[in-house]
Amino acid sequence: MRLKHVLLAGVCAVGLSGIAEAKTLKMAYDADPVSLDIHEQLSGGTLQLSHMVCDPLVRWASDLSFEPRLAESWERVNETTVQFNLRSGVKFHSGNTMTADDVVWTFNRLKGSPDFKGIFEPFKAMNKVGDNSVEIVTDGPFPLVMHNATYIFPLDSKFYEGKDEIIKHGDSFASKNISCTGPYTIASREQGVKVEFARNADYWDSNSPGNVEKIVFTPIKESPTRVAALLSGDVDFIAPVPPTDLGRISDDPKTDLITKSGTRIITLQLNQQRVEAFKDPKVRLAIVHAINNEAIVEKIMRGFGTAAAQMSPKGYLGYNDSLKPRFDLDKAKALMAEAGHADGLSVTMMCPNNRYVNDAKICEAASAMLSKINIKVDLTTMPKAQYWPKFDERAADIMMIGWHSDTEDSANFYEFLAMTPNADTGRGQYNSGNYSNADVDAMTEKTLKMTDDVERAKVLQGIEKILYDEAAYVPLHWQDLAWAARKGVNIDAVVNVMNFPYLGDLVIE
Amino acid sequence: MKAPDLAAFLFRRLLQAALVMFVISLVGFSIQDNLGDPLRELVGQSVSEAERDALRDQMGLNDPFLIQYGRFITRAVQGDLGTSYFFKKPALEVILDKFPATFELVLVATCIIIGFSVPLGVYTAIHRDSLITKIIMGFSIIGISVPVFLTAIFAIYIFSVLLGWMPSFGRGDTYALPWGWESGLLTLDGLEHIVLPSIALSSIMLPLFIRLIRAEMMEVLQTEYVKYARAKGLRTRRVRYVHALKNTLIPVVSLGGVKIGTLIAYTILTETVFQWPGMGFLFLEAVNRVDTPLIIAYIIIVGLIFVISNTLVDLIYTWINPTIKFVGGDR
Numbered sequence: 064m065r066l067k068h069v070l071l072a073g074v075c076a077v078g079l080s081g082i083a084e085a086k087t088l089k090m091a092y093d094a095d096p097v098s099l100d101i102h103e104q105l106s107g108g109t110l111q112l113s114h115m116v117c118d119p120l121v122r123w124a125s126d127l128s129f130e131p132r133l134a135e136s137w138e139r140v141n142e143t144t145v146q147f148n149l150r151s152g153v154k155f156h157s158g159n160t161m162t163a164d165d166v167v168w169t170f171n172r173l174k175g176s177p178d179f180k181g182i183f184e185p186f187k188a189m190n191k192v193g194d195n196s197v198e199i200v201t202d203g204p205f206p207l208v209m210h211n212a213t214y215i216f217p218l219d220s221k222f223y224e225g226k227d228e229i230i231k232h233g234d235s236f237a238s239k240n241i242s243c244t245g246p247y248t249i250a251s252r253e254q255g256v257k258v259e260f261a262r263n264a265d266y267w268d269s270n271s272p273g274n275v276e277k278i279v280f281t282p283i284k285e286s287p288t289r290v291a292a293l294l295s296g297d298v299d300f301i302a303p304v305p306p307t308d309l310g311r312i313s314d315d316p317k318t319d320l321i322t323k324s325g326t327r328i329i330t331l332q333l334n335q336q337r338v339e340a341f342k343d344p345k346v347r348l349a350i351v352h353a354i355n356n357e358a359i360v361e362k363i364m365r366g367f368g369t370a371a372a373q374m375s376p377k378g379y380l381g382y383n384d385s386l387k388p389r390f391d392l393d394k395a396k397a398l399m400a401e402a403g404h405a406d407g408l409s410v411t412m413m414c415p416n417n418r419y420v421n422d423a424k425i426c427e428a429a430s431a432m433l434s435k436i437n438i439k440v441d442l443t444t445m446p447k448a449q450y451w452p453k454f455d456e457r458a459a460d461i462m463m464i465g466w467h468s469d470t471e472d473s474a475n476f477y478e479f480l481a482m483t484p485n486a487d488t489g490r491g492q493y494n495s496g497n498y499s500n501a502d503v504d505a506m507t508e509k510t511l512k513m514t515d516d517v518e519r520a521k522v523l524q525g526i527e528k529i530l531y532d533e534a535a536y537v538p539l540h541w542q543d544l545a546w547a548a549r550k551g552v553n554i555d556a557v558v559n560v561m562n563f564p565y566l567g568d569l570v571i572e
Numbered sequence: 573m574k575a576p577d578l579a580a581f582l583f584r585r586l587l588q589a590a591l592v593m594f595v596i597s598l599v600g601f602s603i604q605d606n607l608g609d610p611l612r613e614l615v616g617q618s619v620s621e622a623e624r625d626a627l628r629d630q631m632g633l634n635d636p637f638l639i640q641y642g643r644f645i646t647r648a649v650q651g652d653l654g655t656s657y658f659f660k661k662p663a664l665e666v667i668l669d670k671f672p673a674t675f676e677l678v679l680v681a682t683c684i685i686i687g688f689s690v691p692l693g694v695y696t697a698i699h700r701d702s703l704i705t706k707i708i709m710g711f712s713i714i715g716i717s718v719p720v721f722l723t724a725i726f727a728i729y730i731f732s733v734l735l736g737w738m739p740s741f742g743r744g745d746t747y748a749l750p751w752g753w754e755s756g757l758l759t760l761d762g763l764e765h766i767v768l769p770s771i772a773l774s775s776i777m778l779p780l781f782i783r784l785i786r787a788e789m790m791e792v793l794q795t796e797y798v799k800y801a802r803a804k805g806l807r808t809r810r811v812r813y814v815h816a817l818k819n820t821l822i823p824v825v826s827l828g829g830v831k832i833g834t835l836i837a838y839t840i841l842t843e844t845v846f847q848w849p850g851m852g853f854l855f856l857e858a859v860n861r862v863d864t865p866l867i868i869a870y871i872i873i874v875g876l877i878f879v880i881s882n883t884l885v886d887l888i889y890t891w892i893n894p895t896i897k898f899v900g901g902d903r
Contacts, residue, residue, distance in 0.1 A: 091741075097658065105616030177623050178616040231614050232631055232657045254659055255857065256849045283741055283847045284857065287725050291740045295732040417860070448608030448862045455609075455621070469618055479618060489620040 085276040086571040088552065090300040091289050095258055095282040099249065100237040101216060102229055105178035105469065110563045115260060115278070117216035117243035118268075120147055120166070121209060123471065123561055127378050129209050133161070133217055133244065137209070142514065143187075145208045146198040153267040155219035157242040163191040168220035170199075176229050181489070182211055182469060185511070204514045210470045218243055246273060246567025257281050266567070273568045290547075293318060299552050299571075302562075304545035306367040306420060312547045321555050324369050325544040325562075326376045327467040328476065329419055331412075331429060331537040332496035338460045340408055341496070347534035349398035353436045354429050355390040356539045363424050368540040373527040374466070374476040376541050378560075380516065381473025381523030386531045388538075395436045407437025413459035414442070415450040420542050426463060429537075454495060462495045465542070471561065473523045477507040481530055498535040582883075589879040596875040597648065600868040601641050608862040610657055644868075653872065654865030658858070663869035667851055672753050673743055674843070674850035678835050680757075680770040685778050685832075693785025694817060697793065712779030720838050724772040724845040731768060739765050741847040773842045777831060784827065788820040795819075822893045829885025833878050 096112040097104050113119070120134040131137075134147040153161040170189040173179045185207075187200045199208055219242035220227075226236035241249060244267065247260035260278040281298065283289040286305035292298045294315060304312060304320065313320040333341040333350065340346045357370040370388045375381035399405055414426035423444040430440035443459070454462055468475035483499040484491035490504070506526050513519040530536070544562050548554045551572040557565045610633070611624045628634050632643070644654065653663045696705040715723075732740035744765035747758040756762030792798060793816055801811045839852035847853070851870065858866040 098660075104614065105618070177627065178619055180623075181618050181620065230660075231627060232610075232660070233655055234660045238660055253849075255854070281742060281847070284853075285845050285847065288728060288741050288845055288847055291728045291733050295736055295740045297732070297740050297742075446608070446860070448613070448860060449606070450608075451612040452609045466617075469616075475618075486621065489622075492618070492620065 086274050087277045087279065088275045088300060088566070088569065088571065089279045089281070089298040091281050091283040091292055091298045092302055093282065093284055093286075093289065095255060095280065098238040099241045099252070100229060100235065101218075101241070101243075102172055102176040102179060103231060103238060105182070107562055110561070113216045113245075114563045115245060115247050115566050116241055116249065117218070117245040120149075120212045120215045120217070122213055122565070123559060125559055127471070127560075129213070133166075134212070137212075139514075140198065142204045143201045144198050146192060146196055147212070148196045150267065151195050153244050154265050155222065155242045155244055156248045156263060157219050157222045159219050159221050159242070161217055161219075161244060163194055163197050165220045166197050166215065166217045167191050169215060169218045170197075172218070172227060172229070173215065177231065179214065182214060186211070204512050206510070206512075206514050206516070206519055207470050207472055207474075210472055213471075216243060216245075246271065247278060250277075255282065268567070271568050272570050273566075275566065275569050275571060278566065293547055293549070296549070300546070300548040300554060302544075302546040302564075304547045306365045306545075309365065309367060309545060317550055318547055319550055319552075319555070320545065320547050321558055322367070322543050322545045323558065323560050324376065325542045326379070326471070326560055327419075327465050327542045328371055328374050328376070329368075329422075329425070329463070329465045329539040329542060330374070330480070331426075331539065332462050332464060332480075332494065332498075333536065334457060334460050334462070334496050336497045337457070338408070338410060340402070340404055341460070343402050344533050345398045345402035346404060346408075347537075349395045349402065349404075349436055350433065350438070351534045351537050352389055352391045352395035352398065353438075354432050354537055354539075357388055357390060359425055359428050360540050363421050363428055364540065364543075367420065367543045367545070369543070370540050371538040373531060373538060374480065375473040375523070375527060379468075379471070379473045379523075380520040381476075381527055383524040383527040383531075386527060392435060399436050405437070407439060409439045410441070410460040412440045412442045412461040412463075413450065413453055414444045414463040415447045416444040418447040418450065419463075419465045422463060422465075425539065429539075454493075457495050457497075464493055464495065466493065473527075474507055474510045477503060477526055477530075478511075481526070481535055482507055496536055498533075500529065500533065500535070503529055503535075581886075585879070585883050589876065592875055592879055593872055596871055597645065597868065598641070600871045601644060602637070604864045604868065607859065607864060607867065610862040610864055613861045613863075614657060648872075653869035656858075656866040656869075657863045658861050658866070659863075663865045664873075666866060667854065667869055667873050670849060670851045670854050672755065673848060674836070674839050674852060676755065676757055677766065677769055677773060677839060677842070677848060677850060678832070680766055681773040681777075681835060682832055684770060684774040685781055689778055689781035689785055693782045694789055694812075694820075696782065697786045697789035698812065700790070708782065712782050715775050715779035718775070719841075720772060720776055721841045721845050723775045724769070724842055727768045727772055728845070738768050743849055769842050769846045769848050772845070773835060773838055776838065777835060780831070781824070781828065785820060785824055788823055789816060792816045792819050818892075822889070825892060826885060826889050829881060829888065833881045836874055836877060 094108060096108045101109055101113045101117065118132045120132060121129040122132050124130040133150050133153060135150050137145055137147045139145050149163060149166065155161060167189050174183050185201050185205045187202050190198050190200065192198050201208065222242035223237060228235050228237070230238065246263055246266050248263050250259040250261040252258045258280040260280065262276045283292055289301050290305065290308045290312065293301045309320060312318050333347055335341045360366065360368045360370045372386040372388045373383055412426060412430060414422055416423035426442055426444060430442045433440050464480065466476060466480055478490055479493045481494060481498060482491040482504050484494050484497060503526055506522050510519050510522050513522065544560065546554055546558050553570045553572070554564065557569050611628055615624060632640060647654070655661065656663045656666050659666045692708055696708055699705050728740050731738040742765060743756045744761035745759040746754040746756045746762055749755055756766055798811060798816055801815055839850060840856055842848065843850045843853035844856050855867070855870045858870065
């Protein structure tokens with residue numbers, strides 16, 4: 064131990080004995096939030112920040128149900144209207160009291176944000192119904208009102224008055240200042256280096272068990288350094304944890320490792336426009352049968368994932384229990400022969416090399432597996448910055464895409480990855496395979512208007528089945544999530560599959 | 573050297589620098605289309621292509637190359653290198669904010685390199701076959717062969733994780749000097765934090781310099797004038813450390829100055845591994861985020877640093893070696 068730390072510990076022990084301890088959490092993620100404007104970019108980083116500095120109307124509980132936050136209760140008034148009753152007496156960091164006006168103002172700002180307007184598009188309006196309630200009106204029946212309400216983090220409309228512009232690539236008041244209702248305020252921020260959070264003394268949620276007074280957030284880009292910082296005690300909590308270090312962290316008596324099965328699906332898409340053979344479902348089925356995704360999870364991901372046969376992860380309405388991974392080399396060969404491609408094919412493949420966990424290695428493995436059925440793959444991997452423009456161009460016959468549903472609902476997967484690409488509606492925007500099935504299109508549109516969960520689940524699962532039977536794409540796995548912390552920092556209780564830990568409720572022993 | 577000589581030399585250098593900067597900006601600007609699409613990093617996954625294109629239009633990214641470059645160069649000559657997408661501040665300001673961290677790291681690494689390479693180089697040249705020499709030369713081979721980032725990761729693992737002597741990342745506490753320079757060299761915590769990064773950064777250049785000084789020194793010790801000095805009865809000590817060493821250092825300075833400049837390139841790796849908040853780390857992040865204004869500003873600033881350091885080397889060179897005149901100077 065460093066001398067200075069010994070001295071410090073001594074001083075603290077003397078100085079603090081008898082006083083209730085103010086806990087400090089030192090944490091490191093791979094990147095810090097891009098902006099303090101929580102409406103500027105729809106990303107994991109923004110949502111993580113939102114849950115520290117703000118509160119949503121409702122939030123996800125660990126069983127994927129909805130937990131009341133700033134909305135105390137809600138009720139469906141009719142097919143197109145849901146009313147939310149707001150908690151009263153909640154103060155913003157500025158000292159202003161939250162009212163229905165703030166919530167309506169926040170909603171309208173979200174509708175104007177380039178990143179969030181897509182999610183809020185089905186919502187026609189939010190109306191104030193008295194000082195402490197609002198109602199959301201949708202265009203037609205819409206099943207995801209509650210899902211989307213998790214994105215409404217009421218902001219202090221008076222604080223932003225006249226300075227509320229959302230600017231994506233330049234300076235704005237909102238990108239440097241924030242007034243919200245959450246458990247922490249921003250004490251200081253040096254972008255890319257450090258953010259310090261201080262506990263909000265007037266926090267409305269007096270039932271929160273959280274005892275962290277101060278958070279020092281440092282981005283540490285390099286995974287080995289991030290892990291070293293935890294193991295050496297320089298930080299208390301890190302995420303993400305690279306698969307190579309999972310063993311070391313769980314074996315270390317001083318640290319805890321928490322993993323959860325994630326909701327991000329990793330897939331390969333087979334471009335039917337570029338390769339005539341991919342139009343034949345038999346060839347696509349052969350490819351799915353040739354790729355041993357369970358082996359990829361075991362060997363390359365080191366168990367840090369769940370082999371998939373569909374897009375919806377377990378827990379989602381669309382998850383179809385009957386669909387299983389189906390590696391079978393003989394069958395794959397037979398299918399290739401049946402399709403008249405026994406002597407094989409020659410195709411190109413492109414993958415990112417710094418976007419998903421082990422992305423480039425997964426693609427190398429997949430191309431090796433495809434060579435077993437005589438499909439010769441010319442693989443190119445590149446950093447994500449170069450990959451996305453290539454993806455937009457549909458520059459290769461097989462391309463990798465991972466997807467996390469912004470709404471935590473199955474339909475989002477089909478909307479973006481499986482529906483027929485249509486530039487006007489934006490459907491199928493990430494369907495680089497150009498797979499097209501009128502049934503899938505119609506069923507997906509239908510599920511966006513159904514409000515009965517039981518019936519809706521049937522349709523969603525039906526879509527998964529069609530995609531599976533037709534081998535619309537190659538499902539690989541759902542990437543796991545991992546967090547690691549020093550023992551005594553009870554992150555287990557606050558982390559979730561959406562990967563925005565509720566740090567306001569964190570308890571440090 | 574006469575004052576007019578110096579003025580003419582500096583003027584010529586200034587013209588050269590301007591030309592170099594111009595070429596760099598042109599090259600930097602023309603590769604930006606291959607760096608990726610900045611919009612991808614600015615917006616979320618489900619934003620529509622039409623929406624992205626509208627933003628691209630608004631940012632002027634859809635304009636023809638010459639118009640974009642013309643706009644850039646007009647602003648650049650007025651000292652405005654563009655605004656970083658990520659930091660939302662002028663790119664120049666962002667880079668200058670990070671400059672002290674990188675400068676101090678390079679400074680300490682340079683001190684380590686000079687402080688160790690001269691005595692070790694001289695020692696190994698004089699005691700050619702001693703055991704210590706063999707050990708030093710052995711280590712220098714390892715130092716040259718192992719990449720900086722690997723050295724850095726090993727250093728963190730051994731000294732931070734296993735032994736717990738050193739902090740694993742970052743710059744620690746800094747002390748604000750009056751002219752806005754945040755110095756990590758003036759606090760105990762800051763000094764603790766700079767040890768591992770500076771050693772890692774010097775790990776390639778130090779062995780190189782030891783070998784260079786050794787080779788030069790051995791050559792000088794064989795020359796006629798050294799033999800003559802000995803024969804004349806001068807003390808060995810004086811011959812070695814005054815006459816021989818002085819002549820050894822002339823080529824070392826000229827090569828060394830240029831090599832110290834390339835240390836800046838190595839800071840990219842070192843700073844990334846140690847999460848050191850300097851320019852190198854900033855640059856790598858900017859590349860990942862396709863923050864093109866910041867990338868181009870960095871390339872220009874580093875180009876400028878190279879020009880300045882090479883100019884200084886030339887000046888020092890003429891100063892320690894009076895037989896050399898400025899090339900093409902007034903004779």
